[in-house]
Amino acid sequence: MTRELWSQMGSLMATVVFVYTIFERFFPPHLRDRVQAYVQKLTNHFNPYIQITFPEFSGERLKRSEAYTAIQTYLSANSSQRAKRLKAEVVKDSQTPLVLSMDDNEEITDEFQGVKLWWSASKLSTNPQRYNPFSYYASSDEKRFYKLSFHKRHRSLVTLSYIKHVLEEGKEIEMRNRQLKLYTNNPSSGWYGYRQSKWSHIVFEHPATFETLAMDQRKKEDILKDLVKFKKGKDYYAKIGKAWKRGYLLYGPPGTGKSTMIAAIANFMNYDVYDLELTAVKDNTELRKLLIETPSKAIIVIEDIDCSLDLTGQRKKGKEQEEDEDEKPKDPMRKNEDEGNKSSKVTLSGLLNFIDGIWSACGGERIIIFTTNYVEKLDPALIRRGRMDKHIEMSYCCHEAFKVLAKNYLDVESHSLFPVIEKLLGETNITPADVAENLMPKSVDEDVETCLLTLIKALEAEKERQKAEEEIRLKEEKENAESTHGVEENKEKIREDMKENGFH
Numbered sequence: 001m002t003r004e005l006w007s008q009m010g011s012l013m014a015t016v017v018f019v020y021t022i023f024e025r026f027f028p029p030h031l032r033d034r035v036q037a038y039v040q041k042l043t044n045h046f047n048p049y050i051q052i053t054f055p056e057f058s059g060e061r062l063k064r065s066e067a068y069t070a071i072q073t074y075l076s077a078n079s080s081q082r083a084k085r086l087k088a089e090v091v092k093d094s095q096t097p098l099v100l101s102m103d104d105n106e107e108i109t110d111e112f113q114g115v116k117l118w119w120s121a122s123k124l125s126t127n128p129q130r131y132n133p134f135s136y137y138a139s140s141d142e143k144r145f146y147k148l149s150f151h152k153r154h155r156s157l158v159t160l161s162y163i164k165h166v167l168e169e170g171k172e173i174e175m176r177n178r179q180l181k182l183y184t185n186n187p188s189s190g191w192y193g194y195r196q197s198k199w200s201h202i203v204f205e206h207p208a209t210f211e212t213l214a215m216d217q218r219k220k221e222d223i224l225k226d227l228v229k230f231k232k233g234k235d236y237y238a239k240i241g242k243a244w245k246r247g248y249l250l251y252g253p254p255g256t257g258k259s260t261m262i263a264a265i266a267n268f269m270n271y272d273v274y275d276l277e278l279t280a281v282k283d284n285t286e287l288r289k290l291l292i293e294t295p296s297k298a299i300i301v302i303e304d305i306d307c308s309l310d311l312t313g314q315r316k317k318g319k320e321q322e323e324d325e326d327e328k329p330k331d332p333m334r335k336n337e338d339e340g341n342k343s344s345k346v347t348l349s350g351l352l353n354f355i356d357g358i359w360s361a362c363g364g365e366r367i368i369i370f371t372t373n374y375v376e377k378l379d380p381a382l383i384r385r386g387r388m389d390k391h392i393e394m395s396y397c398c399h400e401a402f403k404v405l406a407k408n409y410l411d412v413e414s415h416s417l418f419p420v421i422e423k424l425l426g427e428t429n430i431t432p433a434d435v436a437e438n439l440m441p442k443s444v445d446e447d448v449e450t451c452l453l454t455l456i457k458a459l460e461a462e463k464e465r466q467k468a469e470e471e472i473r474l475k476e477e478k479e480n481a482e483s484t485h486g487v488e489e490n491k492e493k494i495r496e497d498m499k500e501n502g503f504h
């Protein structure tokens with residue numbers, strides 16, 4: 001018998017039950033229960049189709065079931081073309097605010113490894129008397145659920161593989177469609193008030209992508225490969241017994257694209273960005289509390305690490321200082337003074353403890369990015385491999401990077417002026433930010449050639465400036481060397497005079 005026939009049998013049974021309910025008061029209760037149990041047994045015995053129900057709220061009606069949401073997303077993506085009656089819902093924090101899913105009592109067919117399965121959306125009103133047609137809100141007596149039906153011979157395929165596949169794909173689509181967020185830490189004074197939290201967020205809508213990022217192509221591909229490997233590395237990290245995190249250090253002069261690279265990484269990985277402003281963090285305990293609240297699939301960013309705090313070379317000193325302070329007997333009169341001095345006492349060791357510590361393994365899948373303009377100023381302990389796994393230099397604009405910018409800003413891939421620019425770029429240090437600024441048309445009627453000529457002029461001016469700077473530097477060096485030489489000559493002369501005069 002086909003599933004359709006079984007469905008019709010179901011309707012027939014419902015009619016029987018309905019008729020039976022009308023006449024139920026003529027049956028004594030013990031007989032009624034027995035008949036009900038027999039009817040159920042009989043149907044189960046002959047019906048080869050199994051049904052699994054996924055309720056919207058499980059247990060307490062406080063939290064929507066994650067499985068229900070994932071199934072809804074999966075079915076919306078796979079069924080909106082097939083279902084005839086659809087329901088439109090506004091979904092918060094999604095790139096597609098209006099989500100279409102199949103309407104109540106609608107049924108669609110899915111296929112998995114050649115096996116057919118049926119999904120239906122239903123709702124059950126447990127207290128029909130309380131139905132209020134004028135209410136804006138769903139009745140609290142309404143219970144929604146998805147029902148999955150399949151033939152019993154596919155029981156293990158469905159329970160072991162299909163449901164897992166649906167939930168994983170549903171969650172994956174949710175992640176893809178969600179809007180990224182940029183979080184910044186709140187000062188601790190506001191952490192515990194009404195509706196206050198440690199992080200505030202806004203929607204993250206930075207357009208930067210790896211495609212629009214101007215840098216050496218090989219370097220770019222290397223970073224992309226590293227990111228992909230990290231994203232797929234859950235099992236690998238578990239196998240080698242390392243927390244699923246990766247540290248990047250981006251360094252280079254201002255305007256070379258460090259912040260742009262962070263945005264491109266966030267867009268590529270589809271991770272939220274947690275921009276940690278260290279100067280707003282009082283001490284290591286606060287730092288720990290903030291970091292504990294960062295979830296999985298997050299990028300934790302500390303920009304300009306050399307300027308945020310005096311982290312450079314302070315590791316030992318910081319520790320010793322902390323120990324000293326612990327040993328000092330506390331003078332009650334000095335308590336207020338101490339509290340006043342407590343502003344921003346995050347230490348390098350506190351930060352390193354987090355990066356290495358066990359709580360960085362809670363939640364997993366996190367990328368930590370430090371940026372700096374002066375890599376040479378940083379304490380080697382902070383940037384050693386294993387902590388900052390990848391050091392990426394963002395350098396001055398090379399010809400390849402220029403070509404990306406020309407494509408972004410002017411939509412050209414080649415031009416007779418390109419070789420002139422290539423030569424000048426080889427002789428001058430100019431940041432991609434400056435190149436971009438010069439390439440941008442200043443008015444609507446400025447054509448490609450005018451923009452390229454503007455850039456050439458800027459490059460020539462910069463070349464002259466750098467040449468003049470270099471000449472001054474060389475002159476100063478020469479003068480210094482000469483004056484040192486003069487002092488030495490003088491000393492030698494005095495020594496000879498003293499010898500002549502009999503002094504030794």
Ligand SMILES: Nc1ncnc2c1ncn2[C@@H]1O[C@H](COP(=O)(O)OP(=O)(O)OP(=O)(O)O)[C@@H](O)[C@H]1O
Binds near residue numbers: 214254260
């Ligand atoms: N490599 C790049 N690719 C594309 N655009 C870039 C690049 N570098 C700079 N830009 C452009 O210049 C602007 C400034 O760059 P960005 O803020 O990323 O530099 P930065 O290295 O973070 O500088 P800072 O050290 O001052 O923070 C960006 O908005 C972007 O438009």
Ligand SMILES: [Mg+2]
Binds near residue numbers: 259303
């Ligand atoms: Mg920056």
